[in-house]
Amino acid sequence: MALFDDLRNLWKARTLREDEWATVVTFLQGVLHRNHFERLSATQCAAIRAIVDAYVAGGGVRDSDIQNVTRMLRRVRLDPYEPLAVAEP
Amino acid sequence: MRTPRCGTAVFLDTTIQIARLVHSRQMKDLIAQRLAQYDVRVTSSVVKQEFKRRLLRDAAYLLQTLARVGSYQGVMRHVSDVLPPKQNRKRNICIQVLETVDESDTDEDRTDRLKLYLRSLLTDGINQFEDMVDSVLPGCGCACANAPIREVRKYERYEFGTDKCSRAKGECGVIEFLRQNEARLRNIVGVVRGLSPKDKSIELRQAEEFIESVLADAQCARRLNPCSLVGDLLIALESAGIPVFYTMNRAESQYLCRALGQELVVRPRNPEKADEE
Numbered sequence: 001m002a003l004f005d006d007l008r009n010l011w012k013a014r015t016l017r018e019d020e021w022a023t024v025v026t027f028l029q030g031v032l033h034r035n036h037f038e039r040l041s042a043t044q045c046a047a048i049r050a051i052v053d054a055y056v057a058g059g060g061v062r063d064s065d066i067q068n069v070t071r072m073l074r075r076v077r078l079d080p081y082e083p084l085a086v087a088e089p
Numbered sequence: 090m091r092t093p094r095c096g097t098a099v100f101l102d103t104t105i106q107i108a109r110l111v112h113s114r115q116m117k118d119l120i121a122q123r124l125a126q127y128d129v130r131v132t133s134s135v136v137k138q139e140f141k142r143r144l145l146r147d148a149a150y151l152l153q154t155l156a157r158v159g160s161y162q163g164v165m166r167h168v169s170d171v172l173p174p175k176q177n178r179k180r181n182i183c184i185q186v187l188e189t190v191d192e193s194d195t196d197e198d199r200t201d202r203l204k205l206y207l208r209s210l211l212t213d214g215i216n217q218f219e220d221m222v223d224s225v226l227p228g229c230g231c232a233c234a235n236a237p238i239r240e241v242r243k244y245e246r247y248e249f250g251t252d253k254c255s256r257a258k259g260e261c262g263v264i265e266f267l268r269q270n271e272a273r274l275r276n277i278v279g280v281v282r283g284l285s286p287k288d289k290s291i292e293l294r295q296a297e298e299f300i301e302s303v304l305a306d307a308q309c310a311r312r313l314n315p316c317s318l319v320g321d322l323l324i325a326l327e328s329a330g331i332p333v334f335y336t337m338n339r340a341e342s343q344y345l346c347r348a349l350g351q352e353l354v355v356r357p358r359n360p361e362k363a364d365e366e
Contacts, residue, residue, distance in 0.1 A: 019208075023205040081210070
């Protein structure tokens with residue numbers, strides 16, 4: 001999958017960008033890893049694309065942008081924190 | 090899935106709010122299905138305080154440990170060798186985290202991802218908490234809950250403010266709140282006094298003692314640090330008026346809900362089991 005590979009390459013180059021940018025990249029990688037690409041809805045794909053355009057490919061990313069990204073993902077029922085899942089006791 | 094009951098509200102306690110953010114997808118889906126039955130989802134200020142104190146403090150601890158030991162593997166060793174079993178939440182966050190973001194990840198990748206996730210949780214977690222509900226009831230106006238998390242040094246040092254009402258600098262409305270809820274306090278203490286010793290948990294005993302103290306003199310409430318000592322009791326009072334109380338903790342909630350005339354719904358920790366009503 002091209003986007004997943006692109007994100008992987010961008011992640012490898014993370015030291016060239018600010019940490020907040022790398023946070024957006026790892027959020028997207030986590031979301032895409034946990035959700036079969038073919039099963040994403042049109043609105044979910046649109047949200048991912050909007051995040052890529054505005055934050056991954058855009059200018060500097062700030063802390064306040066992280067909040068926008070998590071809101072955009074949650075709005076389309078994608079969970080940015082899913083890889084941080086705590087195992088149930 | 091049942092359709093929402095028009096005009097129905099559900100109160101979400103700390104265990105549910107934490108589970109909605111960091112438990113497994115299966116657990117989150119089960120909770121979402123339950124919440125879809127109501128058209129208003131609310132929580133409260135003391136739940137926010139507990140969310141900070143339990144989940145976000147754990148995240149800060151792990152981030153500090155990561156800064157000290159320098160690697161994801163090192164943190165994993167630390168949590169499995171040093172942390173006692175009762176610190177399971179810290180252990181689980183660390184062990185579970187990020188193993189599946191990318192199979193090609195090295196330890197350095199995982200270390201960086203863990204840092205970013207934990208920092209994001211610290212800087213954005215309260216926003217997430219508030220976004221996940223329709224309303225955060227001000228309740229007792231917990232000053233500890235409203236103290237912001239301050240990043241003193243990125244990835245290393247975070248200040249949460251105090252979790253003791255007696256030391257809170259902000260405006261704390263707990264004394265007035267308890268005065269307004271005197272009748273409910275009397276109902277609760279009546280139910281708790283009637284319990285057999287085996288049904289009376291340490292938390293319920295503390296709640297009983299606290300209520301007796303504040304009924305005698307409400308002014309003493311802040312000195313007793315209620316939002317950390319008797320959080321369950323304050324949350325119960327804050328939720329009064331909301332018909333349904335949703336929690337993962339039956340032990341205290343069953344008696345508090347009974348005293349306040351609420352319907353209790355318990356989400357078992359085992360995701361294979363259905364909600365208990």
